[in-house]
Amino acid sequence: MSDGTRLRMSNNEFDAEARKVHSERCDYTMTMYGGKNEIITYGCEFHGFIEQKAGEYLSGYGCTLCSRNGTIIRQHDTIESFIAKSLELKGDCFTYERTV
Ligand SMILES: [Zn+2]
Numbered sequence: 001m002s003d004g005t006r007l008r009m010s011n012n013e014f015d016a017e018a019r020k021v022h023s024e025r026c027d028y029t030m031t032m033y034g035g036k037n038e039i040i041t042y043g044c045e046f047h048g049f050i051e052q053k054a055g056e057y058l059s060g061y062g063c064t065l066c067s068r069n070g071t072i073i074r075q076h077d078t079i080e081s082f083i084a085k086s087l088e089l090k091g092d093c094f095t096y097e098r099t100v
Pocket residue numbers: 044045046047048063064065066067
């Protein structure tokens with residue numbers, strides 16, 4: 001049953017596939033997937049809505065602005081240090097409250 005399956009992915013399938021390829025959090029609520037050669041619109045959490053060929057996006061090319069700036073690499077640092085910082089802050093508050 002594998003012959004002649006010219007399946008066109010649905011938006012949901014595109015969403016799942018895109019998340020496999022791109023680990024960064026992107027917004028696909030505006031994405032209308034119409035085939036690999038069609039332009040899709042998705043939301044980059046740093047640069048807003050980006051237009052790109054669906055096929056390119058699924059091949060691993062993400063937001064061109066992100067890859068140009070290397071923001072994706074820095075993003076992981078930021079998230080980790082952000083969590084560390086907010087934990088520190090909470091610890092501080094707690095200590096202060098107990099002190100007073
Ligand atoms: Zn971006």
